[in-house]
Amino acid sequence: MIIKSSSLTIALALALAASAHAKPPAAASNEAATARHLASLIAGEPKSAELTLFFSQMPKGGDLHHHYSGAIYAEQYVDWVDKQGFCVYKSSYRIETNKETVAKERDKPALERSCLSSGEILADDFTYRELLQRWSSKDFDNHGAIQSPPDRQFFQTFGFFGPVSSNNFNEGLLELKKRAIQEHVGYIETMFKLAPLTPNASFDAKISQAGDDDAALTEAMRAWSGALEQDAAFNKGVADYVTQVGQAHAGVDDERFTMRYQAYVLRLLAPSQVFSSMLSAFKASSQSPLIVGVNIVGQESAPSSMRGYTLHMKMFQFLKTRYPHVKLALHAGELALGDVPPDGLRFHIDQALHLAGANRIGHGIDLAHESNAIGILKTMRERDIPVEINLTSNAFISGIKGDNHPVTLYRKYGVPYVIATDDAGVTRHTLAQEYALFASRYKPSYAEIKKVSYNSLRYAFLPPADKKRLSAQLDERYAAFEAAIAALPAQAVAGARR
Known part of the structure; x- marks a missing residue:
C-alpha cells in the first residue's frame, strides 16, 4: 500500500507539473493556427510579400550578431x-x-x-x-x-562613414532602439566600440621571434600583460572606455527593450595592438555589467588576418585563463572557397572553439571545408555552442546562400543557431527580412522558427534573471501575435492556403 500510495503521489505530482506548463486551450489553438498559416506561406513557391508581413509582425527575441556602426543607415x-x-x-x-x-x-x-x-x-x-x-x-x-x-564594397563602406560613426553614440543607440521596437525585437547585443590599444614594438618583435614556440609566446604575453595591468595610462583608458559605454547607454533600456554591448578587437592590426586591445576588452567586460562579451572583427580573408589568425586565437586562450567568466562571441570561418587558398579554409572555426574557447561562433560559413568539420558539429552540439546565422550578409559578401549555406549542416546535426542581421545599415535589411529569407529558403516549421527566436535570448550573454524577464516578455508578445494571426479574416487565411 505504501508503494502504491507513493506511486500515486508521484503520478499526481507529475500530472500537476505538466498541467502547470501546458498552454491554455485558446493559446494552444492560436499557436496551431499560426503554424498552419506559416506552413501555407512557404508551401510550394514561397509567398514573399506575405512572409514579410508575417515576420514583420512576429516577435523576435533578440539580435545577437549586430555591429553598431554597420547597423545605422547611411542617411x-x-x-x-x-x-x-x-x-x-x-x-x-x-x-x-x-x-x-x-x-x-x-x-x-x-x-x-x-x-x-x-x-x-x-x-x-x-x-x-x-x-x-x-x-x-x-x-x-x-x-x-x-x-x-561585393566584399570590397562592403568592407570599404566603414572607411567612408567612420569619422561620423564614432560620434553621437547615444543618439545612434536610441535610433537603433526605436527601430528594434518597431520591428518587435526585444534585445540587441551589439559590437559597439573598439577596445583601447597600446602599440609596443618590442612585443611585436618578440612575437615575430617566437614563431610557433608556444612557450615563448606565452612568456611574452605574460610579461606584457603584467606590465600593462600596472600601467596607469592603460588602466585609465579601460576606465574611460567603460564610462563612455555607460554614458552612451543612457535612456536605452526600458520595459520594452534591452541592449548590451560587446567590446571588440580589430584583427587587422599589429600583434601588440591586437593583444593590448584584447586585454582592454577582457578587463572592460569584467568591470561593467553592460559589456557582456568580447569579439574580434575585421575582414577575415585579409592577408594580415590570415597570417595572424592562430596567434589571435592563442591570445584569446591566454586571456581566457585570466578572465574565465568573460564570454566570447567570435567571428570565425567567414570565408568562402576562392576568398583564400584552400588551406586557409580548414581550421578557423576549429581554433575558435578549441583554442580560444568561443561561447558563440559568428558566421561559420566555411564549415564544410574545415578538416575537423564533423568534430566541430559534435562539439557545438554537445557543448551547446550556437552559431550566429547572417543570411543577407553571407550572400552579399561571400556569395554563400541557398543549399550552399552551412545552416543546412548545422540544422541537420543538431547545432543550436540564432538568426541575426550583422550590418543591417550597410546591407539595408531588417531582422524580419532575415527570418523571411530563412523561411522561404529552408521551409522550417513554425515550432523551429519560434525556437530560434527564443534561442536569441537563451544564448545571450545575460544573467539568468535578465533572460527570465525577457523570455516572459516574449511569451506575452507571442500570445498576442498568435491570437492576431488566428483572428485573421477567413478570406485572408483561405487565400493564403490557395
Whole structure:
C-alpha cells in the first residue's frame, strides 16, 4: 500500500507539473493556427510579400550578431556630417574632419566648394545617390552602383562613414532602439566600440621571434600583460572606455527593450595592438555589467588576418585563463572557397572553439571545408555552442546562400543557431527580412522558427534573471501575435492556403 500510495503521489505530482506548463486551450489553438498559416506561406513557391508581413509582425527575441556602426543607415550618417562640423568631398565621398579645412571650404562660393555640407549633399540628387552607393550596398544588386567586388564594397563602406560613426553614440543607440521596437525585437547585443590599444614594438618583435614556440609566446604575453595591468595610462583608458559605454547607454533600456554591448578587437592590426586591445576588452567586460562579451572583427580573408589568425586565437586562450567568466562571441570561418587558398579554409572555426574557447561562433560559413568539420558539429552540439546565422550578409559578401549555406549542416546535426542581421545599415535589411529569407529558403516549421527566436535570448550573454524577464516578455508578445494571426479574416487565411 505504501508503494502504491507513493506511486500515486508521484503520478499526481507529475500530472500537476505538466498541467502547470501546458498552454491554455485558446493559446494552444492560436499557436496551431499560426503554424498552419506559416506552413501555407512557404508551401510550394514561397509567398514573399506575405512572409514579410508575417515576420514583420512576429516577435523576435533578440539580435545577437549586430555591429553598431554597420547597423545605422547611411542617411543617418549624412545628417551627422553637419552636426560634427564636417563636410564630404564630392569627388571621393570621403569626410573631412579638420575644422580649419572645413571652414575654408564654407567660405568659398557655393559653386566652387569641393567639400559639401549635409544640406548641399541632400540638395544634389546625383551626389546623394552616389554617396549612398559608396556608404552602403544601395542599388548594388540592380546594377545602379559602381560594381566593385561585393566584399570590397562592403568592407570599404566603414572607411567612408567612420569619422561620423564614432560620434553621437547615444543618439545612434536610441535610433537603433526605436527601430528594434518597431520591428518587435526585444534585445540587441551589439559590437559597439573598439577596445583601447597600446602599440609596443618590442612585443611585436618578440612575437615575430617566437614563431610557433608556444612557450615563448606565452612568456611574452605574460610579461606584457603584467606590465600593462600596472600601467596607469592603460588602466585609465579601460576606465574611460567603460564610462563612455555607460554614458552612451543612457535612456536605452526600458520595459520594452534591452541592449548590451560587446567590446571588440580589430584583427587587422599589429600583434601588440591586437593583444593590448584584447586585454582592454577582457578587463572592460569584467568591470561593467553592460559589456557582456568580447569579439574580434575585421575582414577575415585579409592577408594580415590570415597570417595572424592562430596567434589571435592563442591570445584569446591566454586571456581566457585570466578572465574565465568573460564570454566570447567570435567571428570565425567567414570565408568562402576562392576568398583564400584552400588551406586557409580548414581550421578557423576549429581554433575558435578549441583554442580560444568561443561561447558563440559568428558566421561559420566555411564549415564544410574545415578538416575537423564533423568534430566541430559534435562539439557545438554537445557543448551547446550556437552559431550566429547572417543570411543577407553571407550572400552579399561571400556569395554563400541557398543549399550552399552551412545552416543546412548545422540544422541537420543538431547545432543550436540564432538568426541575426550583422550590418543591417550597410546591407539595408531588417531582422524580419532575415527570418523571411530563412523561411522561404529552408521551409522550417513554425515550432523551429519560434525556437530560434527564443534561442536569441537563451544564448545571450545575460544573467539568468535578465533572460527570465525577457523570455516572459516574449511569451506575452507571442500570445498576442498568435491570437492576431488566428483572428485573421477567413478570406485572408483561405487565400493564403490557395
